[in-house]
Amino acid sequence: MLCGACVENCPVGAMKLNEEERRPEPSLAECQGYSNCTIVCPQKALKPMVATFDFLLAEAAKASVSKFRKVYFVNFLQRMARLCDCFDEPLEPVISDIGILAGSDILAVEKASYDLIVKKEGKDVFRELNKKSFAEQLKAAEEVFQGEAPRRI
Numbered sequence: 001m002l003c004g005a006c007v008e009n010c011p012v013g014a015m016k017l018n019e020e021e022r023r024p025e026p027s028l029a030e031c032q033g034y035s036n037c038t039i040v041c042p043q044k045a046l047k048p049m050v051a052t053f054d055f056l057l058a059e060a061a062k063a064s065v066s067k068f069r070k071v072y073f074v075n076f077l078q079r080m081a082r083l084c085d086c087f088d089e090p091l092e093p094v095i096s097d098i099g100i101l102a103g104s105d106i107l108a109v110e111k112a113s114y115d116l117i118v119k120k121e122g123k124d125v126f127r128e129l130n131k132k133s134f135a136e137q138l139k140a141a142e143e144v145f146q147g148e149a150p151r152r153i
Helices: 036-040 053-065 106-121 125-130 135-145
Strands: 015-018 023-026 073-077 093-095 099-103
Touching: 053 135, 073 106, 093 106, 093 125, 099 106, 106 125, 106 135
Parallel strands: none
Antiparallel strands: 015 023, 073 099
């Protein structure tokens, strides 16, 4: 079935449908690896090359914090933009400032941050903006940080 869910849910427009060959066709030059297409495909026709972006991000976070004996997590819910704060240019905020959250449990801090954003906005604003909920990253982080084997392809 060539439903187009992958095209509709790609936040960067890197997915096209090849009508002639009846298959989805990603533009690898444009793809930024968000994995939305693999998550929303009802036929499970698409698979990430290694693992979804969310699992790889959670694994990287776990590897980073494992290098320290004591870790404290701080989330600044300020000037939140649509895209990652790793961009080297200032981005327009899409949510008004909420505050700062901190704690020694990364999952609790992340979950509380997500819950506060949804409560303040009255909706999952990042799902609306990026076509994927932050809940996907939370789910992956829970599996990785709680010791379950990450889903690798």
